[in-house]
Amino acid sequence: MFKNPINLAFEKLSGQLDEPKWLQQKRSDALKKFQEYGLPTRKSELWKYTNAKKLEKLEEVTDIADGNDYFVFTIKGELPQDTLMQNILEIDEKSWKNIKTDKERTFVELNTTMLNGGFALTIPKNSQLKLHIQYQQVSKDWENIRTVINVGENAELDLTESYDYDCRINHVSVINMSTDSRLKLHSNKHLRKTAALIHFAQINCAQNVSIEQGTINNNAALSHSITEVNFNGQHSEFEAASVNVVHDSCHISENILVNHKVQNCKSNVIKRSLATDKASVALNAKAVVYKAADGSDVAQSLKNILLTDEASIYSKPELEINTDDVIAAHGSTIGELDETSLTYLRSRGIPKEQAKFMLIESFLQDANIFKTEDFLDRIEL
Amino acid sequence: MLNIKNIHAQVGDNKILKGLNLEIKPGEVHAIMGPNGAGKSTLGNVLAGMEKVEVTQGSVDFLGKDLLDLEIEQRAAEGIFLAFQYPVEIPGVNNMYFLRAALNAQRKYRGEKEMNSSEFLKLVRTKIKQMNMRDDLLRRPVNEGFSGGEKKRNEIFQMSILEPKLAILDETDSGLDIDALKIVADGVNQLRDDNRSFIVITHYQRLLDYIVPDYVHVLADGKIVRSGDKSLAIELEKTGYGWLED
């Protein structure tokens, strides 16, 4: 994935691919940047508790999807007329969106350098779409995938994203929400204990946008995500609830940055994490309220449970508020299962392990944003 | 049914029960009274198996079994029920779900068939009526946002569903108005039969007007210092516990 191999891979890629000059240029610019940044180290805030070196020592992929498709689309219901779908390697330069990177976001540059595939999807205004996208592992190497989704004015998208169980995916996704559009985003990152997923997501909101996101992060040797939400128009709302459950020596790092750039937007970030064995979780939830962004409403709730002495969780909620008229609430707790509750359940005849399980279930249910019945069935506890 | 012999128990270094003896036969109701801090709740905790209490000496035989040898949940399944002085709130765990899990865990332990949800619902409906419980409480998380009185009634409701052989009520009457008190007493009286016994821990003889005990004991400084019948409770109401000082 890194320095030397990458030069080779890149030269090979650029020699073989029949693609526009501008894209080749993007690749080589990105490579320069990636080499300048290097691998993230513990000096980077968003990688402080994540050992990026683990990515160099991953076990081999055992499960490869048939065919060469990086993703499988399943459309539920009807596909709105005028829906536009393009191969990311065939879009025009204007449609390419440069993402501002830094040392923390070095893998975004690597993604551009090595880009294998992806799409740009545009959903027309006033339409509705329900879609499931499965990101597939088609080789033994890292799959570098870039996706762009544009949700038109007053359109509604219900999107479920999931990843192959044994993946090595570096995913960069951009979602652009037009005025009055709505998004329900279900992210299922239920991974094998040897899998690795690096995900950078940017969500840009115009005016009066509503987004609900429910994420399940379950295991992986290393799963690292950075989500950036930008409120560019007023009266938009973003509510995200995620569950992180790790076993063995798995590691999940989930980082979210919400930029309240304009007035009267609302964000609510809920995280419920559970670590057992020697597993670890690292969480950063940051909201920045810009100087003129009066009337912002910001909430963060991070609750964490450690089930063993060797498990570890780092959890940091952070508010940076540069104006006066703001409603803000944040909290973070790390603890064990409540002993008093456990005893109470047992005193009614419920065996200890079952009682623990009941308390864990109820803890995680806080993050069941879509109130789905099978929520817990989808998590390996 | 229950035979407590020379129990010594402590929490940390704090010795609380200091040689307590008590025998209870099937069908009997024993009231335990005594000053604050005497060790009444600790006695309940020893019987129910709370882990923070350490028994250093003595034995407890319950229906032929060495009770002290059993885990909390095993004791419950063997038929011990403790109505807590301070019931615990468990956010996120639904009352009905909890109760069915408890009942089925106990039935499983005893080798009985587990109840499916419709059988359970039927059982709950009858009990709710008998107990005058508000059924919306059952759809809420365990004790969450319940008033003090509602929590106590929920304990009794749980008892009526689980049908223990020995129920220990730890100040279930405190903080209840007279109507709630009657409901609690009713719940107990409905369960009273020749095989089921009760230990009723209380400060006030008021409750004993409704749940008439066979025996009344005074627990002070970790021991039972006096035993009598219901008239002892009436006497205590008049004299208080000042005489213990002598």
Ligand SMILES: Nc1ncnc2c1ncn2[C@@H]1O[C@H](COP(=O)(O)OP(=O)(O)O)[C@@H](O)[C@H]1O
């Ligand atoms: N968990 C505990 N930790 C420390 N001390 C305790 C604990 N539980 C009870 N005690 C002490 O033990 C003594 C007896 O308490 P308790 O059994 O609750 O009395 P009662 O129920 O008769 O009022 C008191 O002095 C009390 O402070």
Ligand SMILES: [Mg+2]
């Ligand atoms: Mg007490």
